[in-house]
Amino acid sequence: MPPKCHAPKPASDQKTKRKASKKGDKVLKVVTKGAVRRLARRGGVKRFASIVVPEMQAVMATFVKKLVTDAITYADNAKRTTVTAHDVLYALRHHNMHLYGYH
DSSP, X not given: OOOOOOOOOOTTTSOOSOOOOOHHHHHHHHSOHHHHXXXXXXXXXXXXXXXXXXXXXXXXXXXXXXXXXXXXXXXXXXXXXXXXXXXXXXXXXXXXOOOOSOO
């Protein structure tokens, strides 16, 4: 009697080695409490409550996400795969924030 051959499993049944990443959590963790504190100090804030930190992290995450999306759109429109500093400047201008000192 010949040995039984196991047929390979379909691709949908095979487990992938990649781990699912939680992109939303990763973006919020990039802006740490210390970074929020430094930005607040630069803005002139002396003290703030601890419940402000998650709200500031969420606002900063959405701002950065929009800015990066616009910068990538400018790079795609120019048929480039690299986002340049000018793309970021144009994205900032799109949001009515001008950054002077770059040409």
